[in-house]
Amino acid sequence: MKKLPGKTSGSGSAGWKETLCSKCKALCCKYITVEIEEPKDDEDLDNIRWYMIHEGVGILVEKKCWMVRMNARCRYLRKDSTCGIYEHRPEACRQYETENCDYRTVSEGVPKAYREFEDFEKFRNYVKGRWRRKKRKE
Ligand code: SF4
Ligand code: SF4
Numbered sequence: 001m002k003k004l005p006g007k008t009s010g011s012g013s014a015g016w017k018e019t020l021c022s023k024c025k026a027l028c029c030k031y032i033t034v035e036i037e038e039p040k041d042d043e044d045l046d047n048i049r050w051y052m053i054h055e056g057v058g059i060l061v062e063k064k065c066w067m068v069r070m071n072a073r074c075r076y077l078r079k080d081s082t083c084g085i086y087e088h089r090p091e092a093c094r095q096y097e098t099e100n101c102d103y104r105t106v107s108e109g110v111p112k113a114y115r116e117f118e119d120f121e122k123f124r125n126y127v128k129g130r131w132r133r134k135k136r137k138e
Contacts, residue, residue: 027102067091
């Protein structure tokens with residue numbers, strides 16, 4: 001599930017048909033994520049609102065990791081969902097593994113520690129709820 005720094009393999013290599021990726025439409029090769037700081041005040045929230053008013057942009061929160069997600073298909077993703085530069089794919093693609101990947105999320109359900117937001121109002125309510133809980137603990 002965690003998408004930092006990036007993506008998966010996906011290839012026409014030997015043994016490809018036996019892999020989980022061969023059953024998938026390369027879900028993880030159709031967006032990127034960039035880590036951000038957890039918002040601390042209204043100014044931070046407004047900056048994130050700016051991200052989220054753009055189509056195809058959302059926020060992911062997984063434990064203490066906050067990320068902007070931007071839908072963007074990889075230029076090297078082939079029509080058959082294999083990687084066109086498998087031998088030379090970026091390190092981020094190499095490091096991303098199927099253990100908690102998007103395909104598993106779709107087939108097995110979203111882990112409890114994971115939140116995804118497309119709607120800014122819902123995101124703001126989530127963040128403000130966290131602020132309130134933190135304040136009560138102080
Ligand atoms: S989402 Fe998972 S199964 Fe699909 S291509 Fe990426 S790593 Fe492979
Ligand atoms: S380089 Fe290959 S593995 Fe990486 S995102 Fe593109 S298609 Fe997917």
